[in-house]
Amino acid sequence: MLRFRRMRSLQKFASVHDLVFNHFNQERSLSSRSIFKQNRTAALAEWRGLCAG
DSSP states (O other): OTTOSSHHHHHHHHHHHHHHHHHHOOOGGGSOHHHHHHHHHHHHHHHHHHHHO
Protein backbone atom coordinates (compact mmCIF):
# COMPACT_ATOMS: atom_id res chain seq x y z
CA MET A 1 0.00 0.00 0.00
CA LEU A 2 2.88 2.36 0.64
CA ARG A 3 4.04 2.03 -2.97
CA PHE A 4 1.00 3.93 -4.24
CA ARG A 5 1.41 7.67 -4.22
CA ARG A 6 -2.21 8.44 -4.87
CA MET A 7 -5.34 6.87 -3.44
CA ARG A 8 -6.80 6.75 -6.97
CA SER A 9 -3.92 4.54 -8.15
CA LEU A 10 -4.50 2.17 -5.25
CA GLN A 11 -8.22 1.99 -5.99
CA LYS A 12 -7.56 1.29 -9.66
CA PHE A 13 -5.08 -1.45 -8.84
CA ALA A 14 -7.40 -3.02 -6.27
CA SER A 15 -10.36 -3.12 -8.67
CA VAL A 16 -8.31 -4.71 -11.48
CA HIS A 17 -6.61 -7.12 -9.09
CA ASP A 18 -10.01 -8.18 -7.75
CA LEU A 19 -11.31 -9.02 -11.22
CA VAL A 20 -8.22 -10.94 -12.24
CA PHE A 21 -7.92 -12.77 -8.93
CA ASN A 22 -11.58 -13.84 -9.02
CA HIS A 23 -11.17 -14.98 -12.61
CA PHE A 24 -8.19 -17.21 -11.91
CA ASN A 25 -8.77 -18.20 -8.28
CA GLN A 26 -10.07 -21.73 -8.10
CA GLU A 27 -10.34 -23.79 -4.98
CA ARG A 28 -7.51 -26.24 -5.71
CA SER A 29 -8.17 -28.29 -2.64
CA LEU A 30 -11.68 -29.09 -3.83
CA SER A 31 -10.79 -30.59 -7.21
CA SER A 32 -8.37 -33.08 -8.70
CA ARG A 33 -5.24 -32.02 -10.55
CA SER A 34 -6.64 -32.89 -13.99
CA ILE A 35 -9.83 -30.87 -13.43
CA PHE A 36 -7.78 -27.98 -12.07
CA LYS A 37 -5.57 -28.01 -15.17
CA GLN A 38 -8.61 -28.08 -17.49
CA ASN A 39 -10.20 -25.14 -15.68
CA ARG A 40 -6.91 -23.24 -15.67
CA THR A 41 -6.46 -23.78 -19.42
CA ALA A 42 -10.01 -22.58 -20.08
CA ALA A 43 -9.46 -19.48 -17.91
CA LEU A 44 -6.20 -18.63 -19.68
CA ALA A 45 -7.82 -19.07 -23.10
CA GLU A 46 -10.67 -16.76 -22.12
CA TRP A 47 -8.24 -14.20 -20.69
CA ARG A 48 -6.13 -14.23 -23.87
CA GLY A 49 -9.31 -13.82 -25.93
CA LEU A 50 -10.33 -10.80 -23.87
CA CYS A 51 -6.89 -9.22 -24.13
CA ALA A 52 -6.60 -9.82 -27.87
CA GLY A 53 -10.02 -8.54 -28.84
